[in-house]
Amino acid sequence: MGLDMARRKLIAGNWKMNGLQSARKQVQDLITLQGGEMLAKLDVLLCPPATLLADMVRDAGASGLHMGGQDCHAEDHGAHTGDIAASMLKDCGAAYVIVGHSERRADHGESSAEVKAKAEAALAAGLIAIVCVGETLHEREAGQAFSVVGGQVKGSVPDGATAENCVLAYEPVWAIGTGKVATTDDIAAMHGHIRELLDALGGTALVDARVLYGGSVKPGNASDIFALDNVDGGLIGGASLKAADFSAIIDATNGR
Numbered sequence: 322m323g324l325d326m327a328r329r330k331l332i333a334g335n336w337k338m339n340g341l342q343s344a345r346k347q348v349q350d351l352i353t354l355q356g357g358e359m360l361a362k363l364d365v366l367l368c369p370p371a372t373l374l375a376d377m378v379r380d381a382g383a384s385g386l387h388m389g390g391q392d393c394h395a396e397d398h399g400a401h402t403g404d405i406a407a408s409m410l411k412d413c414g415a416a417y418v419i420v421g422h423s424e425r426r427a428d429h430g431e432s433s434a435e436v437k438a439k440a441e442a443a444l445a446a447g448l449i450a451i452v453c454v455g456e457t458l459h460e461r462e463a464g465q466a467f468s469v470v471g472g473q474v475k476g477s478v479p480d481g482a483t484a485e486n487c488v489l490a491y492e493p494v495w496a497i498g499t500g501k502v503a504t505t506d507d508i509a510a511m512h513g514h515i516r517e518l519l520d521a522l523g524g525t526a527l528v529d530a531r532v533l534y535g536g537s538v539k540p541g542n543a544s545d546i547f548a549l550d551n552v553d554g555g556l557i558g559g560a561s562l563k564a565a566d567f568s569a570i571i572d573a574t575n576g577r
């Protein structure tokens with residue numbers, strides 16, 4: 322990322338455990354809706370289930386639309402039944418991988434140390450790591466949001482992270498899939514905090530690292546969120562499943 326490309330907006334869709342072969346149609350629909358123009362101005366990414374990844378890389382073709390994985394193992398290969406190595410994602414055309422999503426942290430008990438190891442595997446494979454952090458409602462109500470997220474950032478950001486190979490995603494757990502969105506003041510405050518932490522952690526290497534917001538981002542609220550100073554795009558779950566909604570969220574960046 323040269324200076325002119327610094328903090329180029331990234332709109333990332335996380336399909337989670339959704340999508341059969343029939344869902345691949347969304348890729349063509351999205352390309353038709355957005356065309357080459359959006360893909361020249363900002364980075365757009367879809368992270369489908371691993372079963373669709375290689376097919377969707379082919380579907381995206383030369384459109385500029387990026388594909389990514391939703392998780393990877395910390396090891397490069399070996400006896401880990403059911404897991405996927407970062408190099409395998411890279412091999413089938415992924416450019417990014419999400420690590421440390423709160424659903425992985427909760428459902429699979431992933432610690433920040435494990436997330437960091439996964440992110441380091443992603444970097445070693447030549448992928449861009451999207452490192453997710455976020456507090457639960459209980460932690461926010463107990464006044465611990467900043468300390469929890471701070472601990473996750475310090476514990477999960479990989480060694481060797483730069484603005485080119487690492488993206489942060491702040492996703493308050495209570496806002497994911499619930500329709501509840503953090504207020505713009507809360508988002509601005511947390512993103513400012515994360516940016517200070519990144520400066521302290523990575524110095525100049527992370528000054529221009531992108532920090533995404535995620536949690537119930539929809540076409541109707543996206544432009545207010547994306548207009549905030551330290552918000553460099555979004556990680557979109559439910560609203561990324563339909564090309565029309567995802568396209569409207571991309572439009573909400575106004576090409577900034």
Ligand code: PGA
Nearest residue numbers: 497498536537557558559
């Ligand atoms: P949501 O999910 O947009 O459905 O709230 C966001 C995420 O978990 O990445």
